[in-house]
Amino acid sequence: MLLKWVVRELLRNWKFSLFFIFNLSLGLSGYVALEGFKTSLQEKMNQNAKAIxxxxxxxxxxxxxxxxxxxxxxxxxxxxxxxxxxxxxxxxxxxxxxxxxxxxxxxxxxxxxxxxxxxxxxxxxxxxxxxxxxxxxxxxxxxxxxxxxxxxxxxxxxxxxxxxxxxxxxxxxxxxxxxxxxxxxxxxxxxxxxxxxxxxxxxxxxxxxxxxxxxxxxxxxxxxxxxxxxxxxxxxxxxxxxxxxxxxxxQLGYLQDYLGLVAIVALFMSSLGAAYIFRLFLVERMREVAILRSLGMQATTAVSIYVVQVVILGTLSLFPTLIVAGAILPFFSKALNVFIPFDLEPAVSGTAVALALLVGVVGSLVVCLPFLLKIRDLKPIKLFSEEKFSNEIEVSKFWPFLPGVFAFWVLAMTQANSIKIGSVFIIGFFSVLLVLFGSGLVLLNLLKFVRVFQSWVLKYSILGISRRKTSSLAIFISLGLGSLLINILPQLTVSLENEFKTEETSKIPSLFLFDIQDDQVKPMKDFLQLESISSIGFSPMIRARLLRVNGNDFERKLEEGQVFRTREEETEARFRNRGINLSYRDQISDSEVIVAGRPFAGVFNGNTQKHAELSIENKYADRLGIKIGDIIHFDVQGIEISGQVVNLRKVKWTSFQPNFFVMVQDGVLNEAPKTYITALPKLPEVKKNELQRALADKFSNVSIVDVQRTVDEVLKVAKQMNWSLELMAILALFTGYVVMYSIVSSQVRLRRWELNMLKIVGAGFGSITGYIVTEFLVLALGAGLIGSALSILVSYGISYYVFEGSFVWDWFYPLLTALGVCFLSVVVSFLASRRVVRESPLVILQEER
Amino acid sequence: MRLFLFLAISFFLIPFGQAQENRLVVIGDSLTEGYGVSKDSAFPALLEKKIQADGKKNWVVVNSGITGATTASALGRVKWVFKSKPKLLLLILGGNDGLRGLKVEESEKNLSLAIELAQKENVPVILGGLYMPPNYGKDYTDKFKKMYVELAKKFKVPLIPFVLDKVAGDSKYNLADGIHPNEAGHKIIAETIYREIKDML
Structure with missing residues (x-):
């Protein structure tokens, strides 16, 4: 009985059903495509790992x-x-x-x-x-x-x-x-x-x-x-x-995390699209529910009818999605493979389909839970009111959103394969939601006072925005969140590309020279100058033992008769006991950046300083539990030196520049017994071989490591990673705009009744278009700018917590997104107004009732 | 004043204040440094304990081991440690030269220069011999082993034929890398060295 009713309803509203399926499948196709590319890239990385x-x-x-x-x-x-x-x-x-x-x-x-x-x-x-x-x-x-x-x-x-x-x-x-x-x-x-x-x-x-x-x-x-x-x-x-x-x-870890974010962004984009389309669906059905309720239908039966409708439409949306993903994706990837330096074969995975179904049906039900509850609590008396049914949710009834928030948190963590990334993203997303809600309210209140326009169309449109607070806020938040999601990946791409950026050719080494003695530095420099080769710096290397941190023994001592209980315990002890290479230089190199603390205060001054200043590589500090301000004691050739940590550094190891875990302030270890390490830039193969022979003759103790193969491999992979990032950013933009199209269409559709009324009271095409386009342009401009600006903050947060602070400001993508959202809103609202003008007012009235 | 130089000079001046203290300096590589074991478990510290337990309380052993060091560093380091006026010098270098396949003649030359300087300064030298693993081939390992014998003969210095005797090649006495001794290995090394040098103290 229930199913029969549902099917009859769907068939009767076949135009709406088709609109619904089309828009939902657009959002889901974007998700499946992004998932397909993401999985394909991950597969590529797994292959690399197997080769390693x-x-x-x-x-x-x-x-x-x-x-x-x-x-x-x-x-x-x-x-x-x-x-x-x-x-x-x-x-x-x-x-x-x-x-x-x-x-x-x-x-x-x-x-x-x-x-x-x-x-x-x-x-x-x-x-x-x-x-x-x-x-x-x-x-x-x-x-x-x-x-x-x-x-x-x-x-x-x-x-x-x-x-x-x-x-x-x-x-x-x-x-x-x-x-x-x-x-x-x-x-x-x-x-x-x-x-x-x-x-x-x-x-x-x-x-x-x-x-x-x-x-x-x-x-x-x-x-x-x-x-x-x-x-x-x-x-x-x-x-x-x-x-x-x-x-x-x-870098590989970064790419993995980035792909995790791609998955979350894709999921949120499609969910956002789906949620707005379902919302449209339920708002359109409110009057029918009221009629059924007034005829004596139970609240649960009324809700069930629409839940089943949602499930059927959601499932049907999956078919066009699979057709798009199965047929268009291979063509798309074939075209892409011409431009990218490796083959990608994105395929629709079972997981992607299952998740699309979950998002399309279950996820949307969770998102729409507050609206479904509203159906349950609907008063049939509303049926006799003149206004259209409001879709407002009372503040006190926000608790139904909580299961949705929780569900997305769990999904975000599983999609990103990381509790940290999933949580950071969710916190960022809902913080932005709140900010958008607040800034939307401020904007709507401000618009009340805008009275500069002479034209009634503009005046009516602007005032209308603030009068229909809930509907305007819904559009504002959806456009703002859309802008945010669209912009996050390109913004992170810019930051990560900087991380993957390779050094200038003159700074990429091909040979590493180590064990250069103190008295060999000058002859070595002279020799290289004669050969017209500029080395990539000479770094002193002083061997030390780390004895104590804040007065606590650092080394792991094995007492008489004691044995290590686990392999982990032994590995940790060996790591702590194996000594460390210290170095010093007057300034940090291009391949390192201070992520916490302050730079060294010049050369060590024994009169004013009790401890030497220390700079520690951040991962090394993490592993040893060292923080800024800690006092560390070293044993350098039988002499104890104490230092205080003043900063933590992030080192780009793939730059292949000589770098060290612990750097000591200049003026402390300069007289200590030490050797030097240097690197030589890429040289023509013949020259490199001649040089190696000459170096072996002249400095027989100096060991030479040819890193050319390794460097070439790393550069190749870095190039692949750059391409992957670019590709994902472009795909995200593309998918984002497709989803935004479906959101704007659904929002504009909600205004059909009103546009029709304007037409009935005699407004012409120009006025109707001006009215709706102005409204969407104002909201899109505000939401686009705020959403894009917030995306910079969220990207910064993600960079800080996930990518260790490698953030680069970029204004191109946020502006592009804001303008893109405006353009899209204008085009969609213009097309919608044209459609309304062309259609018969009676048909619209009958459809919209 | 640079901190390290200041500390080093203060450190080296200690013997003047405590005239009875005799310093045995061990110049070596990771083997001496005690790569992977704590400072107290490395053989120089164990050697000091042994010497002092034998009633020679005025002897201290200075660990001057640097992981990765080759014989090229020997002369410079001997010059440096001589600022502390050592009574005895134990030279255990060459392992890294061998592992990196450096020319044995070069290693021999470097060690010669260090011993010559020590003898000029009237500091007795004990040479710690090392063997190369068999995978470096018979020619190279024989040549390498012979180097220490010839140096000891040439400079008339005592030679500990193989510092890693009973340790090398036995996984019971070495870390997982199969090269560096573990705590038990260092105990044996301390025994081996003490047996050879106790009459010189």
């Missing part, structure tokens, strides 16, 4: 695994699981040109599990391919050995007792991505030859690793926790591609 680790799960140790440990691994991971076993160690490679330190990776037939190795011969080797080095006693060498020692394919080399032939030269090693650069170039040999080489025996230092391919992430995580439970020895390291990705740097 070369596996889904890896277990490694700096010794041989015992047979019991291997049985335990087999038991947990599965003896049949696809795996590769490798050894890695330093060794001397002997060639006709002399000997050279190399990093040997001894592999088997399944290596690499993920990623590929590309060679000078243009061959490319994957895990499943046959490998030349496994078929004959041969070796793959990194290209540095070709350029520095002149080694080429076919040349003979010796490694331990092994006489090997160079099989090929590695041009690109996909298994080395992101991993720290080494002091020695890598070579690959057959693991089976290790025994024969004589290199691995008692006393040898090496890392042995098992790499596993396990498709199911849940299985990986379960295996990891079981392995951690089984192996108490902290020397056994267990990594998953997820943890390897997390270690790869703050």
């Amino acid at each position: 680790l070369s596996a889904d799960l890896s277990i490694s140790t700096r010794r041989e695994f015992t047979s019991e440990e291997i049985s335990q691994i087999d038991k947990i991971v599965g003896a049949d699981t696809w795996r590769s076993r490798a050894y890695e160690f330093f060794a001397m490679l002997n060639t006709q040109q002399g000997s050279r330190l190399v990093l040997v990776r001894a592999i088997d037939e399944n290596y690499p599990i993920y990623g590929s190795i590309e060679f000078a011969s243009k061959k490319k080797v994957l895990g499943s391919d046959k490998k030349e080095i496994l078929l004959s006693p041969s070796i793959w060498i990194y290209s540095e050995l070709h350029s520095q020692l002149g080694l080429s394919a076919g040349d003979a080399v010796q490694l331990g007792s092994l006489k090997l032939t160079v099989a090929d030269v590695v041009e690109k090693d996909g298994t080395q991505t992101f991993r720290a650069a080494s002091i020695a170039p890598r070579v690959f040999i057959n693991r089976e030859l290790l025994k024969q080489s004589g290199l691995i025996q008692y006393g040898s230092t090496f890392t042995q690793s098992f790499f596993f391919k396990i498709a199911d992430e849940i299985v990986v995580e379960k295996a990891k926790s079981q392995l951690l439970e089984s192996f108490k020895d902290p020397g056994i390291r267990i990594d998953t591609s997820k943890s390897a990705g997390q270690e790869s740097g703050r």
Whole structure:
């Protein structure tokens, strides 16, 4: 009976039903598209993480695994699981040109599990391919050995007792991505030859690793926790591609958080759109409810009719959404892939569909709960009043909004995969809601006093805004929130792009030089000047032990007979006891920024200062629980130095500039025994090799680390991240405007009856248009400007709490948003007024009743 | 006045006020610094306890270990610690030279310069020998081992053949990195060194 009624109602109002479905599906399509791109980007990042680790799960140790440990691994991971076993160690490679330190990776037939190795011969080797080095006693060498020692394919080399032939030269090693650069170039040999080489025996230092391919992430995580439970020895390291990705740097973490925000913004945008459309729906049905109630229908039955209608329409809206997402998204992404440096294949995920359904139906019911309660409490007497039904909610009845707030808080946290981000966003969003409500009220009250206009249309329109307070506030808040949501992602993009921005080419290093002695600094500078190379600064490095923080022992001492109870306890103790490199410089570098506290007060003055001033890297301070004002005691070569923390610094480690966790005020450690570290900018390959040879001759103790590969990888990923941010910002703008269109259309539709009345009393097209356009323009301008300005504050808050204060002011996007919202409101209200003028007044009266 | 210089000079002047104090300075790398273990658990502190427990209360052991240090730093650091007028110098450097595959001849030259300076200043030197892990190949490890023997012979200084004797290669006595000794490892090192030097104190 109820369902029959519902269906008959929907069919009778088919025009409205279609309008409803069209607008709701527009909002949901935006959400599904953003979700699709977000998921695709995350998938891309997961692939990167797998390449970083070369596996889904890896277990490694700096010794041989015992047979019991291997049985335990087999038991947990599965003896049949696809795996590769490798050894890695330093060794001397002997060639006709002399000997050279190399990093040997001894592999088997399944290596690499993920990623590929590309060679000078243009061959490319994957895990499943046959490998030349496994078929004959041969070796793959990194290209540095070709350029520095002149080694080429076919040349003979010796490694331990092994006489090997160079099989090929590695041009690109996909298994080395992101991993720290080494002091020695890598070579690959057959693991089976290790025994024969004589290199691995008692006393040898090496890392042995098992790499596993396990498709199911849940299985990986379960295996990891079981392995951690089984192996108490902290020397056994267990990594998953997820943890390897997390270690790869703050930027990846930022991108993850940003994508989390994309999900929340998309969810809120579509919910906002859906909520306003449902509100329109319920407002339009108030009179019908009153009639049914006056005819004796129970309140619960009346509410049920509309709840079922909402559910049906919400579900139907999902079909156009899926068609849009399934058909248009692939075309869109194909077009985009021409412009972006990596392939994205956004697909409609099951989660996105489920969430769209949740937002489209359940979410909207929660949002509309206050209105549904109003239906329940509706007095049939209203039926006989002249006015249209008001959709005002009394202040005392705001409690029905609370389930909605709670539901969105939970959704925000799950969407962002972070309690912090979800909560910061929700707090920001509802604070903005309050501010918009307040500023809207102020604006409406001010408009009462605007009497400068001669034209009655303008006067009537402006005064009308303040007279219809609830309806105007609803429009104002929706446009304000829309502007806020539209603007947050582009605003954060500008800030994060600054974080991902790479240094000028002259500041990106390709070689790191360390262990430069005090008396080698000048000769080294002279040498580099002769070679016309400007180094990226010389940083002094002083070794120290951190003894006490605020008088409390910092080091973890193991008393007689005491043992570490857990691997975590031991890892923490080793971290605290391993000493630290201190440095000093007269000013902070371009790659660091003070996030709390004040800069150093010049050079140390022993007459006025009791403690030296200290600057600590913020993450390091977090880990050690160090705050501004703390007094720290160091032991520098047997001499105790005390310092007070005056600031916390954020260091952009991916700038690859020499940076330190603890910086000491200038004038304190200048006389202490120290070495220097410097970096040299990118050089042409030939020049770089010549320079390395010359440096090795002239400064034989100075170790050189070639970071070119790592830097290139990081720059490539940074570029991808920049593109991802840009893409998401543009998509957010686009989706935002689509949602705004649906909101403005629904708001304008609420005014049809009034516009029609104007037409009946003789107002012409110009007057009707002028009236409605002025109203929406005034509200859009106010809401757009305030919403956009608030979005800057919210973005600042998010930057502060989530992205560690990397905020950059930008006025372009807020202005664009404010103007965009105005333009959209004008166009939609203009089109709506034209439609009303064209339609028969009687039809509208019948429809609107 | 720079703070460190001021503190350092005050520190180095202490022996003048307490004439009976004898200083044994250990110049080394992470092994001496006690990478990963507390300052009190590193072998120089344990060595001092042993010496003093043996009744030689006037001896102090100064830990001058710097993680990552190579023999290139030896001469400069010897000059620096000599400001404190040490009675005995224990030189345990070269491990990082070997691990980085530096030329053995260069390491030998650097250590020679440091020993020459100490002998010029009439400070007895004890040389702490180190071995390279077998993965560096027989040629290199043999050459490296021989370096300490030849230096000891050339400068007629006592040599502790292998400071990490009974420690290296045994996971029971090393941290997870397989290179640096743990608390138990440092105890053995202190024993090994004390056995070799006790007659010189």
